[in-house]
Amino acid sequence: MSSLEIGFYSMGIVVFLIAIRMPIGVSLGLVSFVGIAQMRGLDVAFGLMKTVPFDFAAHWELTAIPMFLLMGAIAHYSGISSALFRAARLWMGGLPGGLAVAANFACAGFAAASGSSVATAAAMGRIAIPEMLKAGYDKSLATGTVAAAGTLGSLIPPSILFVLYGIFAEVSITKLLMAGILPGLLTAVVYAVMIMTRATIWPEIAPRTQISESRAERWQSLGAVWPLLVLILGIIGGLYSGLVTPTEAGAFGAFLSFVIAMFQGRMSWVVLKESVVESVASTSRIFFVAVGAVLLTKFMALSGVPVFLGQMVGSWALDPLLLVIAASLIYIVLGMFLDPLGLMLITLPFLLPMFEALHLDLIWFGVLVVKYLEIGLLTPPVGFNVYVIKSVVGDLVELETIFKGVLWFLACEVIIVFLLIAFPAISLYLPSTMD
Numbered sequence: 001m002s003s004l005e006i007g008f009y010s011m012g013i014v015v016f017l018i019a020i021r022m023p024i025g026v027s028l029g030l031v032s033f034v035g036i037a038q039m040r041g042l043d044v045a046f047g048l049m050k051t052v053p054f055d056f057a058a059h060w061e062l063t064a065i066p067m068f069l070l071m072g073a074i075a076h077y078s079g080i081s082s083a084l085f086r087a088a089r090l091w092m093g094g095l096p097g098g099l100a101v102a103a104n105f106a107c108a109g110f111a112a113a114s115g116s117s118v119a120t121a122a123a124m125g126r127i128a129i130p131e132m133l134k135a136g137y138d139k140s141l142a143t144g145t146v147a148a149a150g151t152l153g154s155l156i157p158p159s160i161l162f163v164l165y166g167i168f169a170e171v172s173i174t175k176l177l178m179a180g181i182l183p184g185l186l187t188a189v190v191y192a193v194m195i196m197t198r199a200t201i202w203p204e205i206a207p208r209t210q211i212s213e214s215r216a217e218r219w220q221s222l223g224a225v226w227p228l229l230v231l232i233l234g235i236i237g238g239l240y241s242g243l244v245t246p247t248e249a250g251a252f253g254a255f256l257s258f259v260i261a262m263f264q265g266r267m268s269w270v271v272l273k274e275s276v277v278e279s280v281a282s283t284s285r286i287f288f289v290a291v292g293a294v295l296l297t298k299f300m301a302l303s304g305v306p307v308f309l310g311q312m313v314g315s316w317a318l319d320p321l322l323l324v325i326a327a328s329l330i331y332i333v334l335g336m337f338l339d340p341l342g343l344m345l346i347t348l349p350f351l352l353p354m355f356e357a358l359h360l361d362l363i364w365f366g367v368l369v370v371k372y373l374e375i376g377l378l379t380p381p382v383g384f385n386v387y388v389i390k391s392v393v394g395d396l397v398e399l400e401t402i403f404k405g406v407l408w409f410l411a412c413e414v415i416i417v418f419l420l421i422a423f424p425a426i427s428l429y430l431p432s433t434m435d
Contacts, residue, residue, distance in 0.1 A: 007303025067250030121150025144405020335376020
């Protein structure tokens with residue numbers, strides 16, 4: 001069997017192992033080890049197994065990931081997420097579908113203190129979904145809103161996926177993080193318009209809620225959101241001005257969230273312990289998958305699969321639009337089955353050289369990649385954010401109902417992706433002002 005055949009068979013085996021729920025990091029690492037051993041021998045395979053994990057984890061830029069995760073965990077456990085939704089509910093609750101709109105923008109706000117789609121969906125799901133169900137909202141709308149809006153955690157900075165993309169694509173992580181701001185806000189606005197339109201046409205799915213609190217109480221609710229504004233201004237302002245690097249911004253954000261929680265009297269040993277434990281566990285899961293993906297990348301390079309694919313698509317890869325469409329289809333189809341992190345790290349070795357050859361902007365491509373990974377968090381059969389919401393609501397809502405709810409948001413994503421491809425300036429305007 002040739003090296004090329006081993007490479008293609010291994011890709012199928014990886015998809016199969018992930019489909020039967022074998023841990024993604026194990027699937028990637030195991031297939032890579034066996035494939036390399038077949039092609040180059042056990043000594044080479046064991047040599048890579050010894051060096052790759054250290055070489056990957058030794059990247060200084062990766063220290064931003066645990067810091068951003070710690071910042072988000074402290075923000076959640078210290079009550080920022082609940083205060084954020086309360087303020088959004090008081091100001092937007094009277095709109096058509098007001099509670100869903102409030103949940104949508106609260107997710108966007110918390111995403112700026114989280115960096116993780118899963119963390120955003122889980123945190124806001126515990127708070128917003130019970131409120132919507134209590135108000136008589138359609139179950140698919142309530143759960144679908146939080147599942148979809150939770151994906152903004154991958155796009156609005158700080159974004160863990162942008163950090164990893166920047167390392168692999170060797171582009172400015174700071175510019176990537178800034179590039180996600182306008183697409184993230186665009187996504188939240190399009191979602192809100194869709195929710196209000198549906199609630200206006202079919203008012204029974206989102207009964208109007210009466211805001212009993214006074215105007216003074218509504219203004220007072222904004223006062224509880226100041227910690228989030230300080231975090232956002234601190235991180236984005238520091239990145240934009242160049243005062244901090246992405247790595248330093250992660251550490252600064254974690255420190256700032258700690259100080260804010262102390263100032264509010266919400267920091268305790270329990271909060272600190274839960275935040276640290278959650279951050280360490282999440283970092284371990286991310287790094288485990290990433291190391292497996294790096295091993296797979298080296299295995300694919302040895303097998304010659306990237307070169308073969310490049311030659312095979314060489315004719316149509318000369319057209320930038322066709323290449324973008326092809327990459328879009330790859331991410332949308334594979335996103336139905338693969339973990340976002342694993343999918344990104346598996347596909348970048350094939351696609352980045354093609355985009356570089358056509359001199360397409362890799363910052364813009366990074367935004368598209370993260371957007372497609374967001375979509376993958378919602379599409380069946382995997383749809384990880386949907387399963388996160390299912391774990392939050394338990395037996396109150398069926399899994400099929402949640403998937404039904406996200407279909408409306410997937411329709412919105414078609415519009416958003418079209419705008420991002422047709423108007424690259426949406427992604428590139430803020431990074432261009434940093435030159």
